[in-house]
Amino acid sequence: MATTQTPETMKAVVNRGYGKGAVESFPYPSPGPGSVTIRVLHSLVHNNSQKLYRGEGLMLRKEPEWPCIPGGYGVGRIASLGPDTTAFKPGQLVLFEPFVHARDDPDVAILWGTNVGFDEKTTKFSKDNWHHGSWAEYTRSPLENTWAIDEDKITKLGLRTQDLVHLGPLAVVYGGLRKINVQAGETVLIAPATGIFSGGAVHVARAMGANVIAASRNADGLKELESKYPGIKTVQITGGEEDAAAIAAHGPIDAFVDVSPTVATGSSHLGVGMTAVKTGGRICLMGGRGDQTLPHPYILMVFKDITIRGSWMYERKHVKSLIKMAEAGVLRLDKAAGMEVIGDFPLEKFEEAMEEATKCASGRIMVLSS
Structure with missing residues (x-):
């Protein structure tokens, strides 16, 4: 040895x-x-x-x-x-x-x-x-x-x-974004968006060149995201019927990423986000919710050709790619x-x-x- x-x-x-x-x-x-x-x-x-x-x-x-x-x-x-x-x-x-x-x-x-x-x-x-x-x-x-x-x-x-x-932590959310093939220029809804992992998803998605809609109940957290990432869109979710309209106002959504903690079990934002994805869109679930069923109409998922992907952690190639992004200065860590x-x-x-x-x-x- x-x-x-x-x-x-x-x-x-x-x-x-x-x-x-x-x-x-x-x-x-x-x-x-x-x-x-x-x-x-x-x-x-x-x-x-x-x-x-x-x-x-x-x-x-x-x-x-x-x-x-x-x-x-x-x-x-x-x-x-x-x-x-x-x-x-x-x-x-x-x-x-x-x-x-x-x-x-x-x-x-x-x-x-x-x-x-x-x-x-x-x-x-x-x-x-x-x-x-x-x-x-x-x-x-x-x-x-x-x-x-x-x-x-x-x-x-x-x-x-x-x-x-x-x-x-960034590797976890980067793995989820890669698994649903998020591309530069696409619009990604991330909800919630102000925690360690969910906020990290915003950071990584921006580094990947995606347009981001960040949704959260935390108004102060959303303001902070706006100051860190000029050009992103934010939606303060309330749990009411107005959430769907507020998200839809930002245009077609290519992908939705849910990074909910366990305490968000039963929160209505999951169903709103899943329904907001456009035809041919993708959904990635990487949180810790305890829901036993998904709040998304079966037939709507069929008619809209929606892909739903669970993501626990990441693949080795994702870690290697993320490190290269950091070494190149594309993914900033300062x-x-x-x-x-x-x-x-x-x-x-x-x-x-x-x-x-x-x-x-x-x-x-x-x-x-x-």
Whole structure:
């Protein structure tokens, strides 16, 4: 195994039960075949991290395995190479992301660092292989989930390493936009549009050259979007019959993207958005609503040749493409573009970071740095 000098232990946020975490000394995660170990520079603190940490709202088949290190998306430098690594070099700047697939079964996929699976097979895959995440000084990452960053290009753009953590949430919505083949010049309705992911969809769609209609209940959030993205159209939705007319006033809609959180279950905007799409249009559902049926007339979907696509996460080619957009400066990740790291905490302050992360909205993220 090729390697640089590495420690035997590291500092890490170690959970020993829901709500029972602390920074402890933990064994160094040496890489094996198909993986590398990364010296973590910055790791995303998701706005839902506090709920996951406490185990709130999780529908589990059984108690997860403990201890566990949380954390998914982040940026770091290669520390140790597995025996079959061919492209990475020690010290190289990389992005890592947590959407891990079993190599022999594409139906088995997990988010590493969450300590949960969706069924017995995914739970075992997580427990036996990718149980620990990135809220630590080092993390082990699959080669498929490790992405080289052209540091020279990033530096010339004036970006800091922590700015690159934005690429994690943006990859999720970029994957959805790509899956419904959004093209430059098309009109895309995004609703809601002021959260971390939904606001990210606005940012990415604009970078792709699309015309955007942003719809939300949040009037202040919409005003902020208008200031960040001159030329976009906004609609403040109320839940009333006037919403359909307000959206239709902006002309034919090629695609509708729904990024609703769970709390938006039952919200009328989903049906309004689906109905607003023109003949031959596309709909992408990538939120967390709990609706059991879709509020869209069956026969209307047939007569209008509508494509409805669900999107959980992204494909590998989407991550690679998104990184190239950032390196080219097409996808801006700086504060001037409305993409801001509003908090940068040490590992020891992970609980404070989680609390602050609950306040994050469009274009704003929180990170832990080690």
